[in-house]
Amino acid sequence: MIKEVGIRKYISQKKSETVDWVAEERPLTIVLNDVEIVTLLCSPSHLDELAVGYVLGEGLMHKGEELEVNLDEKRGIASISTAAANLVNLQAWGKRYVTSGCGKGTSFFQLNDVRQHDSVSILMKVKVEEIFSAMNILQRKSQVFLKTGGVHSAALQIPGSFIFREDVGRHNAVDKLFGYYVLNKLDSREKILYLSGRISSEIIGKARRMGVPVIVSRSAPTSLAIQLAEEVGITLVGFTRGNKANVYTHYTRIE
Amino acid sequence: MIKEVGIRKYISQKKSETVDWVAEERPLTIVLNDVEIVTLLCSPSHLDELAVGYVLGEGLMHKGEELEVNLDEKRGIASISTAAANLVNLQAWGKRYVTSGCGKGTSFFQLNDVRQHDSVSILMKVKVEEIFSAMNILQRKSQVFLKTGGVHSAALQIPGSFIFREDVGRHNAVDKLFGYYVLNKLDSREKILYLSGRISSEIIGKARRMGVPVIVSRSAPTSLAIQLAEEVGITLVGFTRGNKANVYTHYTRIE
Numbered sequence: 001m002i003k004e005v006g007i008r009k010y011i012s013q014k015k016s017e018t019v020d021w022v023a024e025e026r027p028l029t030i031v032l033n034d035v036e037i038v039t040l041l042c043s044p045s046h047l048d049e050l051a052v053g054y055v056l057g058e059g060l061m062h063k064g065e066e067l068e069v070n071l072d073e074k075r076g077i078a079s080i081s082t083a084a085a086n087l088v089n090l091q092a093w094g095k096r097y098v099t100s101g102c103g104k105g106t107s108f109f110q111l112n113d114v115r116q117h118d119s120v121s122i123l124m125k126v127k128v129e130e131i132f133s134a135m136n137i138l139q140r141k142s143q144v145f146l147k148t149g150g151v152h153s154a155a156l157q158i159p160g161s162f163i164f165r166e167d168v169g170r171h172n173a174v175d176k177l178f179g180y181y182v183l184n185k186l187d188s189r190e191k192i193l194y195l196s197g198r199i200s201s202e203i204i205g206k207a208r209r210m211g212v213p214v215i216v217s218r219s220a221p222t223s224l225a226i227q228l229a230e231e232v233g234i235t236l237v238g239f240t241r242g243n244k245a246n247v248y249t250h251y252t253r254i255e
Numbered sequence: 256m257i258k259e260v261g262i263r264k265y266i267s268q269k270k271s272e273t274v275d276w277v278a279e280e281r282p283l284t285i286v287l288n289d290v291e292i293v294t295l296l297c298s299p300s301h302l303d304e305l306a307v308g309y310v311l312g313e314g315l316m317h318k319g320e321e322l323e324v325n326l327d328e329k330r331g332i333a334s335i336s337t338a339a340a341n342l343v344n345l346q347a348w349g350k351r352y353v354t355s356g357c358g359k360g361t362s363f364f365q366l367n368d369v370r371q372h373d374s375v376s377i378l379m380k381v382k383v384e385e386i387f388s389a390m391n392i393l394q395r396k397s398q399v400f401l402k403t404g405g406v407h408s409a410a411l412q413i414p415g416s417f418i419f420r421e422d423v424g425r426h427n428a429v430d431k432l433f434g435y436y437v438l439n440k441l442d443s444r445e446k447i448l449y450l451s452g453r454i455s456s457e458i459i460g461k462a463r464r465m466g467v468p469v470i471v472s473r474s475a476p477t478s479l480a481i482q483l484a485e486e487v488g489i490t491l492v493g494f495t496r497g498n499k500a501n502v503y504t505h506y507t508r509i510e
Contacts, residue, residue: 169455200423
């Protein structure tokens, strides 16, 4: 996840040669039932989760079905075999919705598709102090960020677990969590997604597919993210720093 | 670019209802010679530049040729007509390289393609104080960021001009600069690209297509960005904050 590089450091005009750490970035090609889906640039960890989370998050595979992942780390290829491939979406592959995260994500679902999923838990309640303390943990866990400043972190909190992932890609970190959740056959309606990075509309889409009722970020949401979270029933909490937080939608889950 | 929303604010357990500003995010569909290329989610400003910069940055159009852009802001469609479309790349449309910015960008060039372009100016020199002061200007110019915390900023410095753009998408801001540069028929080998956000490999690809010899960011580069910048002859400066900066590649252009 981390590489050492030689750099020249300037402090005002004074220069010195030194060594620095940077976040590693590598290509991963995802293959679903022998169809080459995409090549992502990502942080080289938890690549099986990333592959599974990506195809689920993009609606290319149905949730809760058997699957097998083969990871060839050397060649950077993750191959998924499953009888649960969503042939409709796979065939509509050409029609992509590119998103604003970086500016460009690929999301095979349209916004309308996101709106049509099952409802998320309405009854879930979270104490605001829990949110403050989980965000605090997220920040302290981020060793790669502390060393390189070059990655995003994300965590999925379900009763009894706090799963943490980092990636050079904001979406990849979320995809890894989705993959972990499915590969470990976890099942909970009460889950919270914590993020270091900004929330744009496609993150809401992914969270919706994961069945997440509450998203908490250290950063800002966009207008479209707020609108979509409002519509699909997700509580969106932004700018969570220290003991402060802004709740943008569905206030009732926060106590 | 900015929308007002009602929020609930928490400071510890104390809650209050208030109004906040968020960065607007809207879809833009780009059409090139009647072929629907992509739908981006972006900040609704300079959309003609974004469309042109996108198709150039992705290698779907040749630089320096005549083109016409029609913008239908209401429907969110930018249509480009040109005799300079790159038919080879347009036909290879299916083969996409998805990048790590957010996690997923689409980049139609492969890394090898980036390596094959003309060389960038080797002779260009920049004083490190100039870099500090330009980065300072970039930060002060970012009004949308100051209000919303939800956008990235980028600027292109060429002798006599400092063009500034903001977008919810890190790449979109760069694409807008590329579009401005081409639509205004500017021509300079001496240019510097300033960025607020992290530098992953695909930003190097876009800069290479723009013929930019020096990239300066407030944030971190990834390992692949450094490797690619080294290979294609770009000077990469990261963590430029106050009077400090790290130079990762091609030190000789910095004085």
